[in-house]
Amino acid sequence: MKDISRRDFCRVSGVMGAGLGLAALLTACGGGSSDTSQPASSGSGGEREVLKGGGSNIIYVITPSVSNPAFKAEADGATDEAQKLGYEVKANSHDDDLNKQSELFDSAIADKAAAIICDNAGADATVAAVQKAAEAGIPTFLIDREISSTGDAIAQIIADNNQGASDVAQAFVDAMGERGNYVELKGKDSDTNAHVRSDAFHAVIDQYPDMRMLDAQTANWEKDEAYNKMEALIQTYGSDINGVISGNDTMVQGVCAALDSAGMSIPVVGVDGSDEVRDLIKQGKATATALQQFDVIARTAVQEADAYLKEGTMGKDEKQLIPCIVITKDNADKLDGFVYTE
Numbered sequence: 001m002k003d004i005s006r007r008d009f010c011r012v013s014g015v016m017g018a019g020l021g022l023a024a025l026l027t028a029c030g031g032g033s034s035d036t037s038q039p040a041s042s043g044s045g046g047e048r049e050v051l052k053g054g055g056s057n058i059i060y061v062i063t064p065s066v067s068n069p070a071f072k073a074e075a076d077g078a079t080d081e082a083q084k085l086g087y088e089v090k091a092n093s094h095d096d097d098l099n100k101q102s103e104l105f106d107s108a109i110a111d112k113a114a115a116i117i118c119d120n121a122g123a124d125a126t127v128a129a130v131q132k133a134a135e136a137g138i139p140t141f142l143i144d145r146e147i148s149s150t151g152d153a154i155a156q157i158i159a160d161n162n163q164g165a166s167d168v169a170q171a172f173v174d175a176m177g178e179r180g181n182y183v184e185l186k187g188k189d190s191d192t193n194a195h196v197r198s199d200a201f202h203a204v205i206d207q208y209p210d211m212r213m214l215d216a217q218t219a220n221w222e223k224d225e226a227y228n229k230m231e232a233l234i235q236t237y238g239s240d241i242n243g244v245i246s247g248n249d250t251m252v253q254g255v256c257a258a259l260d261s262a263g264m265s266i267p268v269v270g271v272d273g274s275d276e277v278r279d280l281i282k283q284g285k286a287t288a289t290a291l292q293q294f295d296v297i298a299r300t301a302v303q304e305a306d307a308y309l310k311e312g313t314m315g316k317d318e319k320q321l322i323p324c325i326v327i328t329k330d331n332a333d334k335l336d337g338f339v340y341t342e
Contacts, residue, residue: 048151050312051139054112059305061091062104062118068221068250070272070294071119073338074143077298078117085306087114096188098125105129109136115305117298119144123192127152139308141301144294146192150318154308157301157320161193161271164290164324165200168269171288171326172205172245175267179210180242183233185226185255186218187247194221197247197271205245214241219251226254234262243267249274249289256285273325273340278332291325294338 059082066072071093079089090111094101101121108116109132116133118140120126130140130152139154146156176182184201187194198216205211214237219226226246233241241264246252249272256268265285270277273291280286300322304314325331325340334341 051134051137051154053114053309054109054136054138056112056114057086057088058108058111058113059087059089059302060104060108060111060113060116060118061089062101062108062116063091063093064119064121065093065095069274069276070249070292070338073294074119074298077295078143078302081299081302082117082306085302087306094121096121098122101126102129105133109133109138112136113138114309116140117301117305118142120147122190123148139305141305143297143301144193144292146319153318155301155304155314155316155318155320157297157304157322158193159292159294159297160321160323161196161292162200163321164292164326165197165271166204167324167326168271168288168290169201169204169245171328172201172243172267172269173208173211175269175287176211176243178208181212181214181237181240182243182245183214183230183237183241184216185229185244185246185251186216187221187251189218189220191221194247201245219254221248221250223250223254223257226251227258228254230255230258231261234258234264239264241266244269246270248272249277252277252280252286252289256280260285271324273327273335273338275335275337278327278335281327281329281332284329288326288328291327291335291338291340293322293325293340296339297322 061075061078063071063075066075075091079091082089092104094104098121116138120142123146126147127149133140142153142156144158146158186198215233217229219229243266244255246255249270252268252270253276267287269288271290273289277286277289308314327335
């Protein structure tokens with residue numbers, strides 16, 4: 001069962017994080033040079049050194065491949081916000097390749113970057129890269145995906161995947177009439193978000209005894225792989241499949257294409273809030289998606305980086321959750337480019 005008070009807090013902090021007025025709620029500590037000790041863990045309540053940046057006016061924006069519209073939205077949002085604040089931007093994709101990500105961090109260090117905004121390629125393996133940047137005095141602000149340590153990145157700003165996946169799972173259950181057989185397509189196993197979303201799906205769906213999962217497959221966030229997996233699932237289970245729940249919208253596109261080819265029309269939900277799935281919802285081919293506010297997340301990271309570099313504090317806790325918004329036919333017209341307008 002979800003902790004309602006925590007969820008409410010996350011919604012408030014998410015809205016606050018998206019604003020420009022960043023109040024100095026945290027005290028900046030340590031007056032030594034920026035290339036000395038590493039930051040202490042914020043989780044322990046210890047002091048952490050203020051990283052002043054490498055000395056240039058460059059902000060590095062490092063994301064997965066921008067062929068995925070979600071990652072393009074965050075790259076574009078971060079770039080636009082940084083340029084508005086007067087920074088030069090170098091935006092690159094690591095393509096979920098840890099070696100390429102390490103090289104990009106090395107390039108940021110060589111360029112004496114002011115800060116790094118990163119949607120990382122691996123929760124465990126990215127820690128060393130963030131620490132290396134910190135040793136060079138360069139603060140890292142993580143977006144979308146967490147790393148497995150605290151006290152190394154200055155901020156970890158992510159969508160509230162648990163809340164979003166839980167809410168869209170409830171929309172799925174409602175669309176299914178609280179009964180029927182379904183299949184699940186999961187994201188990349190190395191991505192923490194894939195596990196968080198799947199766990200949240202089941203925390204809701206498993207409460208309904210008449211909902212039965214026939215199968216679960218990993219499609220690694222990919223459209224074509226999801227199409228092939230869904231096609232195989234249709235061949236195996238046929239009309240016994242009454243619904244599909246998917247870990248992201250890119251896979252939803254593959255699922256809907258496979259279902260369309262098979263002449264099947266059943267509830268399908270995902271997570272991301274892409275324009276492509278918005279359109280599928282409006283066409284009646286998909287049911288719902290949970291919008292991750294990628295643009296808000298990315299711009300918040302840049303705003304906090306700017307505040308941190310100027311003031312020695314961003315006025316926020318390291319871990320920050322931005323709420324997701326469930327998109328259905330009722331509100332699909334309010335979504336454009338991962339931006340939701342009331």
